[in-house]
Amino acid sequence: MTLGREEVERPGQVKIVFFPYGKREWFRRGVSLFDAAKALGIDLSSLCAGKGTCGKCKVKIEEGMKGLNPLTEQELKHVTEGEIEAGYRLACQAMPTTAVSVYVPERSRIGKQRLQTAGLEVQVKQLDPFVKKYFVKLLKPTLHDSRSDEDRLLDALNSGYGLPTDLDLDFEVCVDLASRLRDADWAVTAVVWKNKIIDIEPGNTSHRCFGFATDVGTTKLAGFLMDLNSGKILTVAARMNPQIPLGEEVMSRISYQMMEGQKGIKELQAVVVSGINEMIEECCEEANVEKNEIYELCFVGNTAMQLCFLGVYGRYVAFAPYPPVLRRGVNIRASSIGLTSHPRANAYHAPIIGGFVGADNVAVILATRMLESDEICMALDIGTNTEIDLGNKDLVLVTSCASGPAFEGMQVKHGMRAATGAIERVSIDPESLEINYRTIEDKPPIGLCGSALVDVPAELLKAGLIDLTGRFIPEMARETDRLRRGLKGIWEFVLAPQPETATDTDIIITQGDIRELQKAKAAMRTGAEILMKRLGEKRKEAVTEEDISKLFMAGAFGNYIDPENARTIGMYPELPLDRVEFVGNIAGTGSRMCLISKEERRYAEKIATTVKYHELAADEDFQKEYIDALYLPHKNLDRYPDTVNLLKRLGRIK
């Protein structure tokens, strides 16, 4: 299902999709993947310019292998047997006759995908991890003191640190306890997780105690190697979620589980675990930490990701009324699902709130301290599903809106993810209609990423090129030839003409693209509106823009968008801009907090039961609010006085 919506055939052509960019296009049959990538401006590395001699342009065929020509002789020189098995080809040698989806691995790219890992740093209430190390010197057994090895250890931990004498001793440790103690000459460090001794290490290793916190996002993974003694981040890694080729968003992943059964469930799990293991490896190497010095791992993901990660069948979470399978935090042995860490390390997945609101949202509430605030706050975690929280210490309501992937560059003609060459900022002079844009790493543009897709409709509106319904104003074609009729007579606007671009076409935004963006922003705005209404009913006094003291914008994308432009198109209620705070990858922050503090973890469990989930699509006002929110900025202009003033000054409305 990853080849996208329009599955219709085109004679003599093939559809090619490149991941992780999410760029897709039709090409003539027989085109090489290399040429197709070039035409789309994808930064595939190559030294030989596609002759098949350098072996740099290795790509992985995710779907449609059958329609490719057999491996060429050149390829056999560069692609190993294992790689062939895994579906690797040289892009310059592979020529599809049927639709393919192609993954460009990190090493075959010139540019880098921009992955946001940084998030708000929040002081934990108490640095108090579940894993602690205790160095003890035991008394050797004598004829007068013939206590068991076990008691000897427990007594020492009790007298030295006041630990209870009924601690469990993991049986795997019992097996060779006797030799471990004697080999270490009775000076050992006990690794204690909760009430259990999970390892005995020779000598004093108490200064080396590590954990790994992960944010398991639908599209991105972020991992943090943490020093559990100091609570500090040592190293950070990020990856695209390698599950993407198995389904781009959560619904497709759940349906992958459904279609493929047990095999699919295992595959989704194995794939994400391998991505996490890569991050662990990378972080450990950089920080000079051994993988078996990681004693606990913490995971935060949305509900579908939780199920895919734990390998739990998730079918029913996808059907109304969307009941989740699990709700509380889950503890499992990390090694049992193939995570590389200490063999008895615990893996904790934070609790979730409901079918569409997962641990990532628990993390948002945890890290923003919303549930402790006197003032009402709103949090917006923008993604394919956008979670919105609203409330204060009395009550926090949360909802999830199917905003769709338009702002991630999907379903938009020249949309793409935030990678090298993506236009990330656009401005249009409202007088001269002159266009300025900036690309990631200042490379010639190949497409538009999310932050630009917020700018474009806002700038078009301010420049009077589209009206409040989002429609291009045909008369403006007289003012600028950038506004023109494209395919099937549909209006489109040229943002970067071909000579400037790294692709073989102009980079444009079509009327259809604007419609997709309107739908996405309307979904978010509807969520916010309905939460304001429902919270008002619960509090027995209306909640207005005035009452919202803070808007936290979370998520990687949220960090790069222009808050004013986002407000101009009505992505969120009109609040003064100084109340908007960008908090970055706050799911990662929450994951770290749960890793290093028992109290925060307990608090996360409490959040998951306290916050009230509101089902948006079942709300009686949904349809009406959604339609009103499709307008720019909103049907009800009274709600956007500042924006209306601006548009009046520019002469866009009377």
Added chain:
Amino acid sequence: MAEKEKILDRLRQAVILGETEECAKAAQDAIDAGIEPLKAITEGLAKGMEVVGEKFENKEYFLPEMLLSSEAMYASLDLLLPLLKTDEAETKEKIILGTVEGDIHDIGKNIVKAMLIAAGFQVIDLGKDVPASKFIEKASEEKAGIIAMSTMMTPSLMSMKDVEDQLEKKGLKGKVKTIIGGGTATEQWKSRIGSDAYGKDSVEAVNKVKTLVEEIKAAVKLIEKRRKKKRKK
């Protein structure tokens, strides 16, 4: 005559511009002027919706405009439909429509409904979160030839397959034709589950439904022909 034509044009314009009050007024004027209700619907409202459909196709119109136009049309239909002669109402092809089980999104479905009505079909709307068995029961009960299903979510696509499976089991496959649509439905999914058609938007859905109806009529004719032949023998 010119007067009647003017009223029909007002009906068309009111639908295109989504003016509910004007549309109802024009309908009343049509009735008062002695225009046949069926004519007011087909020459007035339906023609207007056709233009609306075109504008939606080239993205000039969007969901709000579609809904406004639908509302305007309904306001008029409320007055005109009760005046249709019974045989006029009954000859209309029946379509069973609904959002499938597991999904509660119905904006798109409602727009398709309006477009189908404008195109002269009788739509039996089962609402949202409709179980497969309900689609089939209703189709049998109403002797409808077409089931139209919508969903916005990926997993509830499976519910469409449920409908196909149950049709198969009941031996109704082919006798009752299906069409699918909605945010996540695709041509590919249509083929995979053995549905008869896929409409990527409301305009395409109506065209496809028309084709299905033609197919059904052709099939019925063929059967009748064969029967006649048999009798002759």
